[in-house]
Amino acid sequence: MLQVEKGGAKETEQRAVLKITDMDPKFKYEISKIPGGEKIMLCFQCGTCTSDCPVARFSGAYRPRQIIRMTQLGLKKRVLESESLWLCASCFTCTDRCPQDVKVADIIRVLKNLAVKEGYVPPVFKVLASSILDTGYAYRIPEMRIKKREELGLPSLPKGNPQSLAKLTERIGFKKLLEAKSE
Amino acid sequence: MAEGELKYFIFLGCAIPYRVSAYEISTRKVMEKLGVKLEEMPEFNCCGLPMDPVSHEMMLLLAARNLCIAEEKNMSIMALCPGCAGTLNKVNTMLKNDKKLREEINEYLKVDGLEFKGIIEVKHLIQVLNDDVGLEKITAAVKKSLKGLKVAEHNGCHVLRPKEYMGFDDPEDPKVLKALIEATGAECLDYMDEAQCCGAPTAGINDKIPLQLSREKLTHIRDVGAQALITICPFCHMMFETNQMRIERMLNEKFGIPTLHYPQLLGLALGLSPEELALDELRVKPTEQLKQIGI
Incomplete structure (x- = not known):
């Protein structure tokens, strides 16, 4: 785990070889049943969300596309533990510009709500x-x-x-x- | 309500009574001049937005409770904060359109004797000014044209996005606030990334990113030669105004861009004095700008 210290809050970046055992194939279905998370499977990773994200411009770790992909892959623990999840400013630029109408900011909110249930509340x-x-x-x-x-x-x-x-x-x-x- | 009479519950939210009273003072003064009646909303609570990241259900309940309070008097809400306007408007629309969700939320509300009926509307201040008062009436009420003054605008995300719910203006090229500014006689300049976020919502999580975002916007605003910045959000105002000198110190910049709440600008054009509009609360003083327009 690589931790990037930037302006107080830690931005955590994890770079490691993915293990099949770390993936929960049901996670994306779990997300898609929660209001706001319905369209998680529609993301085709074009990256519009990250390239238009004002926070991503200045953060070394916050990448909405990565969060969506990790969610699709079922990297539940990594997503929910990720501190950068909380950097979303909920400006909804990603949601409005997504060509697949994925409602990225809503999915990130769904993930934050789950993280809270797992015990992480900033x-x-x-x-x-x-x-x-x-x-x-x-x-x-x-x-x-x-x-x-x-x-x-x-x-x-x-x-x-x-x-x-x-x-x-x-x-x-x-x-x-x-x-x-x-x- | 008498025919043609405009009357709303004013929804202050939390940030304005906490530390942005100039926005409230100038709004009340301007609305009085324009003949819009504002009533205090009894026992309202936080709009719900700050709790959405923690619990979506909690956000829905907080917003729904506010809507029910307004429904009891059958009066629509005018919010000053885009976060409040966006949240209350979104939940109002969701509960009006989604029968299942409405039943679910009403089941919760029942324990406190409340029920969501879906009979009122929620608008932001600039929607009320643009749609209900109208540019024509505002222009006619101008006593002192601000001609010659060049300003830039910053809307704040939640009056524009998500488009699915707000929808009254184009988030990629917003025009409503510009038109309202130009009604005062001032010129509203275009600048790069106009609709970009000020960074305020991340302030509780990270202390550098929000300042960097605001710095970038202030740079673009300075680059086009704007003499002042006009906002309609208490949080954006805190970022650009309250924090401006901090940004200058931390990031080694010089801006000196006075940042006014829109009703302060409009108030000057309507003939109200800087004192009445609480201009003295600004940290970056608009002294030269006022001199230029002869105030």
Whole structure:
């Protein structure tokens, strides 16, 4: 495994001989049954997604085409453990330009959701999620900011309803997902 | 609602009340001038977008809850943040069109006495301005033409993409924001990779790539001689404005490009003062630009 250090977050590149035993032939079917992943088999590896990807331009490791190919090949562990998966900015350029209508960004989201189930949640998402569950807002808006609104002539900020959110998200087991071990 | 009266729930999202209040202040001022009524949305929550990478279901529930709140008053939503507009609009369309998904989500919503009915619409600020208020009315309301000012625009990904859901403008050659800018009398310049992402969504994961992406865009904008950049997204604004001096220091560049929220630019043309439009919140001051247009 070759690790490329770039600006804080590690970008992990793995270069190794593929072993047939590392491949899970059912993985692509699993993905294709999840909403957003339906078209995984349609990718013919033209590379439009990677060449048009703004992040790929500056990242040494993030390559959407590779992620799609690894998924097709069933390299489940490698894909889901890959840190570069999380570099997708979800700008949807790949999705809009794919000649096969593969919905690349949606597939990457499906893979991230699976990675979370496997226990990998980047710390930033835990912070955002706990703020949403506690306050309704993705950021903990400081009291000072809320008070300043009056000074600025802005209407008071509506309060979130954490009880309602707790009820709604209990059944999908959202809190449990976040308790999973991080990194 | 009286005939012809425009009225929306204003959806602030999280980033704007957290640290981009100038966008909210200038939007409210401009909409008041144009006769658009904005109501506060009670007990709304995060649009859902930040949770999509963690749990698609969670994103759907967060968005659906917001939609239900608006449906209770039968009022459409106007969002200021493209992320919120894109997400709420996408989920609204998905739930309207996919009966199975709607039943599934309604089953969850039931525990809190909510039900998605599919009776409202979700629009971004520039859609409301372009489609509902109309360029004609905006042009007629201009009191002080910004003629002579050369600016560039940056839309932000989620008002344009995915095209399947937003679809009101061409993501490869966006025109709506340009037309709105030109309604003020200012000239809107073309530049390379106009519709490219600012990099903000990766900021929590990597600290260099987003700055490199913004640097590249600022370079293209500087190269065509734009005197200012106009945005319609709190996150893009943070990248180009709040972070501009950081980008200059880190990547050894000099830009000095004032970056205004579109309603700030429009507000100036409608005769509002820089104070009313919270222009003092900008770090890169548009002093020369204001002087040039006689303000």
